[in-house]
Amino acid sequence: MAGLTTWAIAPLLAGAALLLPLGTANQAQAIPPRYYGVNLASGEFAPEKLPGEHGRDYVYPGAATAAPFRAMGMNSVRVPVLWERLQPRPNAPLDAAEMARLDASLASLSGFQQVILDVHNYARYRGQLLSRANGGELVDLWTRLADRYKNRPEIAFGIMNEPHDIGAGEWRAIAEATVAAIRRTGARNLVLVPGTRWTGGHSWQAGGRDSNAAALAGFVDPGRNMAFEIHQYLDNDSSGQHACSGPKVGRARLEGVTRWLRQQGAKAVLGEFGGDQSATCLAALDDLLGYLRENGDVWIGWNYWAGGDWWGDYSYSVQPSGGKDKPQAAVLRRQIASYRRP
Template sequence: MALAPSALAAAMLAAAVLLPSGSLDQAQTGIAPKYRGVNLASAEFAPKKLPGVAGQDYIYPTKATAEPFAAMGMNSIRLPFLWERIQPEAKGPLNEEEAKRLDASLNDLRGFEQVILDLHNYGRFRGKPLARADRSADALADLWTRLAQRYKDRPGIAFGIMNEPHGIRATEWRAIAEETTAAIRRTGARNLILVPGSNWTGGHSWHNGGDGDNGAALAGFIDPGRNFAFEIHQYLDRDSSGSNPGCSGPRIGTERLQAVTRWLRQQKARAVLGEFGVDSSPACLAALDDMLGFLRQNGDVWIGWNYWAGGDWWGDYALGIQPKNGKERPQAAVLRKYLGR
């Protein structure tokens, strides 16, 4: 999650023009997204304490953490983790101790139809943006080659190749993402691959123009395995960062996703809304309800969503939905409406 991305303040609503219902180049379908779930965040915590102490600075989600969401009827988990912990040296071997922690978490989550491995690194390794010029981008393909070899025989695991890249030109990011995708396919892996855009992969800013124009840069994206979806994020506060209280209107989520939804349909592409979340104010709950209704009506292109966030270590985090003392958060009541077919 982008907790305080000041860069997003400039990426407001330029492309997200609200269109009349049913005018997204085709009639809305009423097909519900197949995958509906939550981010179980905690394994990516304490990035400034690398490698950190497992169980003290960060922790992988367990069956007990996930159980309330399984009971709600969710079928998808997005599992954030850090690159530097699982592969301490670029292009080096995986840290087997850390990989076993990830394995154990995945085993605990086997009851879910889908688990997304979310590399939560913002287009960076040890703080430095990836680039093809210095070959640092090759390291991403190397990491995913190793992970794909480990998990390619588990089709319920999806590969989220990078969380919220930013500070990388969209055209440069496309090349990096295609190289990484091709490397995964060379292992024989047929798993679903989730490809973000640059510029924090915001739905509202997908057509920002210039170096950040994901719509132009990612048109015609190539996956040799033909099993990918774009990963898009959308928060409903004033700058789409998820770091401010309140929401910017009862239909703000729908408004911000209109243009990118039309683009997806024109591209004959699919997407997952990998992060979104609101506080528990009545206005935000209404906006959440409206946006989830929009996703349900456009499930031909929106194949999944994962709310931000669950996890045992969130405390009183305003967007959190991990039950507290056995009591569900208010946001859960809205999410429940959209967990059936």
């Protein structure tokens, strides 16, 4: 998630759960996504307390946390983790105790068609930005993770969350080397590759020759099983910290990157998006999901930000509270139900 982790509380909308129109008129003829789900955040919490105490500073999600989303019909969950907890020193073995905790979490989520393992580090290790000089550290991490999970086809490899302040060309070199290393292990799992600039859909063409659009064109996956991971929030600065800007803002911000994906013959997953409980945000979420379905030839999945038991009063949270769904859940639930129409 881009930006701060302290959030303003959006006012509750009376009757917010009432049904909104589904997407747009041509949605019924569109291609539904293959994967649709939620981020189950908490494994990446408290990076300032590394390694922190499991169960107090951070926790990996389990079956009970995921149960409401399975009941909603979701088939995908994204599980953020911190690199430094899995591998306390670069190029060193994975931490056995930490991996046992993560393995237990992933096992409890195995009923989902897709479980995205998301290294939530912003192209950094202990605050140090990756570069061509130290990019081999990420290659080493993913070589070890891929070797561990290559026989678990439901686990998708999210190689890095929201790189930023790194050139797009430099990031491509690191990402391409990482994907090549994953394939050398024999892993055929789906790999999700982000861009830089927080991998924002709205900024995909920004930066001229060093834009994601220019630098990532023709990206090579030897295994031919990858998608770009793109994030798009709906507030005024696309940071995911404010109220939504308007009911059609999502499609407006994704039009450019959607054209680029189609030109490239590439696929993408919307790895993070979300909104508060206001009428504007609920309409914007509905329209955004309708847009993804209209363009299902390139958009193969989405994961809402966020679920998880530790969010408290975070206004974008879709984790049920006191046994009650959040208003955003009504939009997600109806969209998912529409995918099953004959």
